[in-house]
Amino acid sequence: MKTLTILYRERCPYCAAAKRGLKELYNENPVYERVPLKWIEETEQPQVADTYPYWYVPSIFDEKEKLFEASPADTFDTLKKALRTALESASR
Numbered sequence: 001m002k003t004l005t006i007l008y009r010e011r012c013p014y015c016a017a018a019k020r021g022l023k024e025l026y027n028e029n030p031v032y033e034r035v036p037l038k039w040i041e042e043t044e045q046p047q048v049a050d051t052y053p054y055w056y057v058p059s060i061f062d063e064k065e066k067l068f069e070a071s072p073a074d075t076f077d078t079l080k081k082a083l084r085t086a087l088e089s090a091s092r
Contacts, residue, residue, distance in 0.1 A: 003036040007059045
C-alpha cells in the first residue's frame with residue numbers, strides 16, 4: 001500500500017473541506033483508513049514543502065507524482081472526488 005503525501009495549511013478553508021471529505025470517505029469505506037497519509041503543513045515545514053511541485057493547497061502526491069492540486073474554484077465535491085481517487089489508487 002502506498003503512502004499519500006498531503007500538503008496543506010492549517011487555516012486554509014479548502015484544506016478544512018478536504019479533511020471533512022476524508023472523514024466522510026472513511027465512513028463510506030473503512031478500507032481507506034488503512035492508507036497511510038503523510039501530512040505536511042507548508043508553513044511549518046517549508047523546506048520539505050518546497051521539494052514538491054505545487055502552488056495551491058491541498059495538494060496530494062504519491063511520492064513526487066502530483067495526483068491533485070486544489071484550485072480556488074474547487075467545490076467540496078471536487079475535493080472529495082480527488083481524495084477518493086487518490087485513496088483508491090493508493091490502496092491497490
